[in-house]
Amino acid sequence: MLDTFLQALQGSSIATAIREGERLFPWIECLHVLALAIVVGSIATVDLRLIGLASRDRGVAQVTAAVLPVTWSAFACAVISGGLLFSSNATTYGHNVYFQVKMALILLAGINMGIFHLFVGREMESWRTAALTPRRAKVAGAVSLCLWIAVVACGRWIGFTINTPT
Amino acid sequence: MAWLSLEPFCRWLAGTPVSQTIQTIEWIIPALQTVHILAVACVVTSALMIDLRLLGLGRHDQPVAAIARRFLPFIWWPLPVLAATGALLIAAEPARSLRNPVFLLKMELLVLAAGITLLCQIPLRRNAAFWDLSAGRRRLGRLIALASLPAWIGVVFAGRWIAYIQGV
Numbered sequence: 001m002l003d004t005f006l007q008a009l010q011g012s013s014i015a016t017a018i019r020e021g022e023r024l025f026p027w028i029e030c031l032h033v034l035a036l037a038i039v040v041g042s043i044a045t046v047d048l049r050l051i052g053l054a055s056r057d058r059g060v061a062q063v064t065a066a067v068l069p070v071t072w073s074a075f076a077c078a079v080i081s082g083g084l085l086f087s088s089n090a091t092t093y094g095h096n097v098y099f100q101v102k103m104a105l106i107l108l109a110g111i112n113m114g115i116f117h118l119f120v121g122r123e124m125e126s127w128r129t130a131a132l133t134p135r136r137a138k139v140a141g142a143v144s145l146c147l148w149i150a151v152v153a154c155g156r157w158i159g160f161t162i163n164t165p166t
Numbered sequence: 167m168a169w170l171s172l173e174p175f176c177r178w179l180a181g182t183p184v185s186q187t188i189q190t191i192e193w194i195i196p197a198l199q200t201v202h203i204l205a206v207a208c209v210v211t212s213a214l215m216i217d218l219r220l221l222g223l224g225r226h227d228q229p230v231a232a233i234a235r236r237f238l239p240f241i242w243w244p245l246p247v248l249a250a251t252g253a254l255l256i257a258a259e260p261a262r263s264l265r266n267p268v269f270l271l272k273m274e275l276l277v278l279a280a281g282i283t284l285l286c287q288i289p290l291r292r293n294a295a296f297w298d299l300s301a302g303r304r305r306l307g308r309l310i311a312l313a314s315l316p317a318w319i320g321v322v323f324a325g326r327w328i329a330y331i332q333g334v
Contacts, residue, residue: 026326026327026329026330029326030322030323030326030327033203033322033325033326034210034319034322034323036203036207037203037206037207037210037211037322038207038210038211038214040204041207041208041210041211041212041214042211042215044207044208044211045211045215054240055236058236062225062227065225066215066224066225066227066228067215069224070211070214070218070224149200149204152204152207153196153197153200156196156199156200157196160192160195160196
């Protein structure tokens with residue numbers, strides 16, 4: 001079932017063009033790296049503020065509001081470019097353990113963010129300085145930071161376990 | 167011609183114990199690249215946040231000076247990390263980058279991007295409100311941001327293209 005889907009994806013005309021064209025894959029990969037860098041960098045801005053290591057004099061709510069539009073735009077670019085890269089060799093990527101772990105980690109990062117906003121982040125407005133940020137918010141920030149660092153690492157390891165230029 | 171004289175140096179570097187170690191132990195190169203990309207993420211996002219503010223896009227609740235004060239350190243202090251991981255990656259496979267025109271392009275773009283960042287930073291030292299002071303200054307700030315963004319994007323793109331262009 002899954003393999004049928006992966007094969008169909010790989011056989012699509014876009015996937016074939018990316019696989020067979022010499023320059024398409026690297027250009028899309030450039031976009032993917034740039035987008036992912038901005039996703040991770042902007043999320044780290046919020047995480048470091050939650051932990052209390054940066055932007056200490058600015059409210060968590062203000063930091064988040066300034067950064068999240070950037071994060072979501074970059075995330076959309078990363079998903080689209082990543083999807084295109086994936087499609088070019090879907091059957092191989094789909095079975096690559098680092099790819100699977102990477103997807104799981106992104107899911108976990110999403111769950112962590114969801115839990116934070118539902119249960120911890122409600123009183124975010126009151127965290128005006130780093131000293132006022134409660135421990136559970138610091139934990140959410142640290143978990144997020146670790147997950148996204150691991151996402152970047154898995155992404156790099158995919159390249160080294162699949163036969164493409166690294 | 168300059169590439170020719172680099173060849174013996176590349177060969178010597180590839181034979182050093184550091185290079186040999188990185189080449190033999192499989193996880194070192196992806197680990198170095200991971201740290202390198204994380205530091206790039208730090209620099210590029212910080213430059214983007216300052217440039218977006220200079221362009222007047224996004225939130226306006228803070229002056230340029232405050233944004234610059236928060237994000238400029240995150241452009242400069244990852245640079246030693248980038249230099250160290252980059253140098254080790256070069257040591258692992260010297261010819262892959264040192265004799266690669268795209269690597270040279272990346273270094274040129276890096277100098278350009280750093281120079282543009284200084285153009286934004288130096289006036290702030292004398293007067294923190296410099297970029298918020300007048301319509302003319304704001305226009306100049308927008309021009310700096312419009313030059314800075316493609317320069318940093320170029321650094322990232324050239325970095326990825328090193329893997330696809332053969333060293334000459």
